[in-house]
Amino acid sequence: MATAAAHHEEHPGGLTRWLFTTNHKDIGTLYLWFAFIMFFVGGAMAMVIRAELFQPGMQMVEPHFFNQMTTVHALVMIFGGVMPAFVGLANWQIPMMIGAPDMALPRMNNWSFWLLPPAATLLIMSLFMPGGGPAAGWTIYPPLSTQGGMGMDFAILTIHMLGFSSILGSMNIIATILNMRAPGMTLMKMPLFVWTWLITAFLLLAAIPVLAGAVTMLLTDRHFGTSFFDAAGGGDPVMFQHVFWFFGHPEVYILVLPAFGVFSQIIPTFARKPLFGYSSMVFATATIAFLSFIVWAHHMYTVGMPMAGELFFMYSTMLIAVPTGVKVFNWIATMWRGSMTFETPMLYAIAGVFLFTIGGLSGLMLAITPADFQYHDTYFVVAHFHYVIFAGSVLALMGAAYFWLPKWTGHMYNERLGKLHFWLTTISFNVTFFPQHFLGLAGMPRRIPDYALQFTEFNQISSIGAFVLGLSQLLFLYIVVQTIKGGKQATDRVWEGAEGLEWTVPSPAPYHTFATAPQVK
Amino acid sequence: MSAAKGSYYLPDPSPWPVVTSVGLFFLALGFIFLINSVDGGQWLMLAGVLTIVYMMIRWFGQVIRESEGGAYDDQVDRSFRWSMSWFIFSEIMFFAAFFGALFYARQFAGPWLDNTELLWPGFDFNWPSAGPEGPAAATPSTPPAGPNQFSPMGAWGIPAINTAILLSSGFTVTMAHWGIQKDNRGQLVTWLFLTIVLAIVFVGLQAYEYVHAYTELGLTLGTGIYGATFFMLTGFHGFHVTVGTIMLSVILGRSIKGHFTSGHHFGFEGVAWYWHFVDVVWLGLFIFVYWL
Numbered sequence: 001m002a003t004a005a006a007h008h009e010e011h012p013g014g015l016t017r018w019l020f021t022t023n024h025k026d027i028g029t030l031y032l033w034f035a036f037i038m039f040f041v042g043g044a045m046a047m048v049i050r051a052e053l054f055q056p057g058m059q060m061v062e063p064h065f066f067n068q069m070t071t072v073h074a075l076v077m078i079f080g081g082v083m084p085a086f087v088g089l090a091n092w093q094i095p096m097m098i099g100a101p102d103m104a105l106p107r108m109n110n111w112s113f114w115l116l117p118p119a120a121t122l123l124i125m126s127l128f129m130p131g132g133g134p135a136a137g138w139t140i141y142p143p144l145s146t147q148g149g150m151g152m153d154f155a156i157l158t159i160h161m162l163g164f165s166s167i168l169g170s171m172n173i174i175a176t177i178l179n180m181r182a183p184g185m186t187l188m189k190m191p192l193f194v195w196t197w198l199i200t201a202f203l204l205l206a207a208i209p210v211l212a213g214a215v216t217m218l219l220t221d222r223h224f225g226t227s228f229f230d231a232a233g234g235g236d237p238v239m240f241q242h243v244f245w246f247f248g249h250p251e252v253y254i255l256v257l258p259a260f261g262v263f264s265q266i267i268p269t270f271a272r273k274p275l276f277g278y279s280s281m282v283f284a285t286a287t288i289a290f291l292s293f294i295v296w297a298h299h300m301y302t303v304g305m306p307m308a309g310e311l312f313f314m315y316s317t318m319l320i321a322v323p324t325g326v327k328v329f330n331w332i333a334t335m336w337r338g339s340m341t342f343e344t345p346m347l348y349a350i351a352g353v354f355l356f357t358i359g360g361l362s363g364l365m366l367a368i369t370p371a372d373f374q375y376h377d378t379y380f381v382v383a384h385f386h387y388v389i390f391a392g393s394v395l396a397l398m399g400a401a402y403f404w405l406p407k408w409t410g411h412m413y414n415e416r417l418g419k420l421h422f423w424l425t426t427i428s429f430n431v432t433f434f435p436q437h438f439l440g441l442a443g444m445p446r447r448i449p450d451y452a453l454q455f456t457e458f459n460q461i462s463s464i465g466a467f468v469l470g471l472s473q474l475l476f477l478y479i480v481v482q483t484i485k486g487g488k489q490a491t492d493r494v495w496e497g498a499e500g501l502e503w504t505v506p507s508p509a510p511y512h513t514f515a516t517a518p519q520v521k
Numbered sequence: 522m523s524a525a526k527g528s529y530y531l532p533d534p535s536p537w538p539v540v541t542s543v544g545l546f547f548l549a550l551g552f553i554f555l556i557n558s559v560d561g562g563q564w565l566m567l568a569g570v571l572t573i574v575y576m577m578i579r580w581f582g583q584v585i586r587e588s589e590g591g592a593y594d595d596q597v598d599r600s601f602r603w604s605m606s607w608f609i610f611s612e613i614m615f616f617a618a619f620f621g622a623l624f625y626a627r628q629f630a631g632p633w634l635d636n637t638e639l640l641w642p643g644f645d646f647n648w649p650s651a652g653p654e655g656p657a658a659a660t661p662s663t664p665p666a667g668p669n670q671f672s673p674m675g676a677w678g679i680p681a682i683n684t685a686i687l688l689s690s691g692f693t694v695t696m697a698h699w700g701i702q703k704d705n706r707g708q709l710v711t712w713l714f715l716t717i718v719l720a721i722v723f724v725g726l727q728a729y730e731y732v733h734a735y736t737e738l739g740l741t742l743g744t745g746i747y748g749a750t751f752f753m754l755t756g757f758h759g760f761h762v763t764v765g766t767i768m769l770s771v772i773l774g775r776s777i778k779g780h781f782t783s784g785h786h787f788g789f790e791g792v793a794w795y796w797h798f799v800d801v802v803w804l805g806l807f808i809f810v811y812w813l
């Protein structure tokens with residue numbers, strides 16, 4: 001064993017550093033850049049969708065290609081963008097926040113990341129195959145998904161690989177949190193971001209294998225003669241929906257719980273007050289996780305379920321609003337009478353909480369079975385899930401980037417540009433998605449490339465908002481690159497109100513942070 | 522070895538994860554090509570498999586050397602334990618998806634098909650069923666009389682024997698574990714060897730049963746929902762038993778070479794946990810797939 005000091009910053013240079021790395025910070029960086037690239041790929045597809053929908057009638061693309069765009073856009077954004085981005089944050093932050101030298105299983109950590117690029121390659125390749133990419137929507141319901149060309153097989157194998165990556169990543173995160181905490185860092189002292197990731201990792205381990213099972217049955221129905229989803233053989237296409245949504249609803253909380261963790265780190269920092277109701281936050285998160293497994297059929301109200309099912313899933317779904325409400329109230333109470341300042345991360349956190357709440361309220365509307373008969377598969381649902389996923393998860397990711405970039409790079413980002421990016425993003429987000437509520441209520445169906453004349457104005461507003469939203473992200477890329485390259489030297493603490501172990505180490509954080517565990521009081 | 526100060530073992534950069542991913546990519550791509558009759562699929566798959574096998578020998582070999590070299594302290598050991606437990610949990614959820622499909626088909630989908638007169642009037646749903654357009658079910662485990670018939674798999678022949686075999690193997694692997702705990706290598710090796718023999722007999726009987734089903738009972742993967750759930754559940758289980766048998770064999774080889782001590786043998790325990798897991802899944806299969 002070489003001397004400690006000599007080993008500290010040692011790593012191979014060039015490409016091999018990134019290919020072979022076992023360092024949580026390198027791997028975190030890889031995850032974050034991968035997600036960033038995927039956001040642009042998925043964003044480009046969204047631009048195609050909005051361009052086609054700018055006017056009624058068929059403008060730019062074939063309907064079949066339009067369907068591929070809605071399908072692959074969602075798959076790329078969920079599995080390639082939001083999920084890897086949060087795993088990137090987990091890699092960077094969790095070891096620093098709990099005072100660990102690295103993730104528990106560093107080689108497996110590297111593998112979890114390096115499963116992603118081949119999987120993404122498969123998904124993108126599918127678009128160029130005969131018959132095109134998957135076009136059955138990201139929910140890949142049979143019988144549509146049991147028909148069609150090999151693009152669907154590409155999607156299925158992609159899902160398997162991405163899912164495996166998530167499973168390995170979650171095992172690692174749980175082992176790290178349960179086994180690598182510094183002395184004195186009891187569970188109920190952990191930063192909330194760590195807590196939310198612990199629970200998210202559990203959700204992933206319980207939900208992802210079920211998705212793997214669902215797509216495996218799809219694959220055998222497609223190629224090996226099984227009849228899981230074919231009534232002629234005694235199967236049932238609706239069964240796929242049950243299995244899929246048993247995964248699918250926990251999945252939406254997988255996307256948003258780490259965002260709740262980010263809000264819970266940022267808001268106390270800039271309100272200069274400890275998080276209000278820490279333990280109630282932990283229990284609310286755990287409650288949400290539990291409930292998320294018994295609400296899945298709220299996605300299937302119109303499929304023809306027995307009345308008892310409709311009622312059960314309606315009430316269980318509405319129950320989720322309670323722990324979610326607890327969280328929102330806690331964030332507001334944290335800000336109450338705080339000495340607040342509004343740096344970019346705080347702006348993102350406040351906007352994230354506020355806009356996410358709008359999405360939660362539209363969710364509550366959708367939860368009401370008889371009302372959902374009207375809203376289901378309309379743009380109202382599209383508006384709902386963009387308010388929760390974009391405003392909840394993606395705004396949290398952007399806020400997290402501004403919050404921790406100084407710690408990662410050692411440089412402050414440009415505050416003026418950051419604020420400009422914030423306002424461009426949030427305003428154009430609302431311009432894009434708020435009108436979609438009206439479109440949905442008026443009956444415009446989702447996933448259709450054409451629409452009736454009366455929907456034109458709102459669609460045009462929405463498309464213009466989308467183009468601005470897409471272009472604004474180039475500014476984000478510019479800011480990030482600029483911060484990496486230079487900028488005002490960041491202090492160790494970075495933010496005046498920052499609390500936690502990661503703020504006690506230098507900025508940029510050294511390659512190996514806590515070789516010897518700190519003592520937490 | 523690069524443990525920057527602290528005692529926790531942090532491995533050096535490693536090429537094996539990336540190599541694995543490249544192998545998996547070719548395996549997946551080749552598989553897609555194969556099932557879509559695109560030329561060359563099988564060669565891509567072969568390249569992928571060879572890459573993965575090579576990686577496993579190198580990567581696991583390195584882990585074994587590190588372990589025997591004393592690199593893993595108790596804390597590292599605990600990391601392995603947590604992650605292995607949660608991995609097994611995820612495997613349970615994978616099987617849960619197929620069990621869920623079985624329950625759903627039997628409890629909901631079938632009766633609904635029976636009750637509606639819209640598509641297949643006159644269809645009576647009785648489990649085992651291959652659906653309204655599938656072949657009809659004949660007496661279990663006896664070759665069916667007519668052409669459009671299949672015979673489901675009865676519980677009390679080979680499956681019951683296999684249940685006894687797997688339960689005994691759970692016992693033998695525990696005996697082997699007690700052997701290593703007492704530092705009694707003879708006991709470890711003997712009982713481990715017996716476990717592997719039982720495992721191989723189990724897989725052999727399963728293979729025999731499959732051939733029987735395909736050639737004589739008219740029961741295939743395509744035999745409606747019964748055939749689908751039957752082969753999917755038993756097939757994935759059989760695959761897991763096979764993987765478990767390979768893992769047990771590696772552990773046996775290591776035991777013979779003198780690896781493991783009474784206080785440090787997670788390699789053994791992880792495999793034993795995995796073995797108990799396939800055991801428990803089998804009990805579920807025996808009850809819900811074969812018996813009820």
Ligand code: HEM
Pocket residue numbers: 139252253255256298299317318320321324359360361362363364366367368372375376377381384385388389392393
């Ligand atoms: C108060 C909490 C929430 C409630 C009551 C709720 C309720 C619902 C309901 C009933 C639907 C089905 C609408 C339909 O298809 O007719 C739905 C769809 C959806 N929700 Fe939520 N939701 C909530 C929070 C969330 C969160 C936090 C996320 C993600 C971060 C999310 C993501 C989605 C997505 C992606 C869909 C659409 C899936 C699809 O069909 O493609 N929801 N929600």
Ligand SMILES: [Cu+2]
Pocket residue numbers: 248249252295296298299
């Ligand atoms: Cu849901």
